[in-house]
Amino acid sequence: MSMRKEVSAASPYSFSKRRKASVLMDRLFTGMVWGIGIVVILFIIGLLFLLMEKGLPELSWDFLYGLPSEIEEGGGIGPALFNSFYVLIISLLVSIPIGMAAGIYLAEFAPNNKLIEFVRICVEGLSSVPSIIFGLFGIALFVEFFEIGLTILGAAISLAFLNLPVLTRVTEESIRAVPVELRNASFALGSTHLQTIRSVLLPVALNGIMTGICLTAGRAFGESAVIILTAGVSTSGEMWDFNLFSPGGTLAVHLWYIQSEAIVPDVELIAQKTTTVLIFVALLINILFRVPLWFNARKTQV
Template identity: 75%
Template sequence: MSAEKSTTAASPFSSRRGLNRFNDKLFTGIVWAVGILTVLFIIALLFTILQKGMPKLSLGFLYGEPSEIMEGGGIGPLLFNSFYVLIISLIISIPLGMASGIYLAEFAPANKFIAFIRICVEGLASVPSIIFGLFGIVLFVETLDLGLTILGAAVSLAFLNLPVLTRVTEEAIRAVPTEMKNASFALGSTHLQTIRRVLIPVALNGIVTGICLVAGRAFGESAVIILTGGVTSSGVMWDFNPLSPGATLAVHLWYVQSEAIVPDAQLIAEKSAAVLVFIVLLINIVFRVPLWMNARKMR
């Protein structure tokens, strides 16, 4: 009789365990299905873009000058401008963003003013890029009277990327276990040595991921460049003058699709889109190299 009571009393718990097990399997299946569909969609999108443009690429297209009327123009100066603007913007934004993130994570006092600063940084990270383009117009075109230039486009892109890099660096530094920092202090390291030799190497994965995101975003950005760099280039392949017009490959892609009158505009757009996607993928691979090297050192 007692055995029957214990079996009866245990049955609700066993049925609940069975329901929880079913819900767990159902949720896992949904997550896997959504993840697989998302990956397949991204692969299909990339394949479509690359398949249309990559087979038609040639060195003449990559090194040639763009044409306004005749067909067969290239993207050489625009491709160079894209890398030039990207490099200048990263040179400005990476040190400032990392320094700001390290300060907020390690040195900033816990008061309302710093909390307000964090809210402002998070707000700037979500501001549409065209707002930074309008700021670039006011600063470089109107106030400094520089016109539409590579320098204005690069600095405006740096302003666009700075809030993201600051937040990513701060969160990556905060994610480092406190025990590792305390162990460094216990061994006699200063705060600066702890940041250089412990916090940054451990947080490098998150920091580099943030740099990959902003680099890819900067290379494919068009709104900021249109407003601060213009829609034309100097036409010279290796023009290092920062005051030259700063149209990039993304801007050229937009221009060809919307304004150009060349007969082969659709073909140029397909090839330009393939080059743009391929380079963004390549940027992500290149920035992953420090992570692989850091992982080997940490073993």
């Protein structure tokens, strides 16, 4: 009896001591997370400031719409900027439907066997392959086999091949993350498998899928190795050239070219302004792809 009384008397003190230690550790961990987060944010802001410090004040419409110059100063980036969006849109039109269809198949219809597991491993491996490998594949397919030369079409499809593994895995994992209860509830209400995918699984998985599309779109817009090998470093010299068989030098390729081979007097200023435009467009792409998520969130709340 005396031993039980001693334990009961010591328990409140030990519990209070452990609770104070837990609260202290919680505050230290919270402070550490806040500190790391603030440092990362400040680092990003500082990096953006350094990249855009000199180029942002010099931006003008003439630079955005003007034709690039090989010798004289004051050239623009119009054709390269147009090619960047043109190649990006074509590549997304090719890769998004195929990638999402492949992801839906692997998540909903594919049997659970060794062959499908091997396919998943291959897809994951392709998503980490360097982009220059896809560029070499584009050369072999479009330049040597089909003999169409360095074109916008070859660059766009090569970029689509680059994006397909990422879109496939992101779509599959996003659909697999949907709670089983939602799928079962849809089936219980009499919905078919296709109706369940269209009305339940895809809206719930939209956040993850759109995140994957944002990542692939930003990667494709800033890609240079694939473009250099499949579309070249030059443009047709026209601002609105929709010909798929024209040279497809993009903004990232233009930045590489003026930094390495250009002989214009204001090469550093052009590089700084081009860097600023690249950063702004990358942010714009992320914002545009977030708009469907905002509408989907409002619809879900209603």
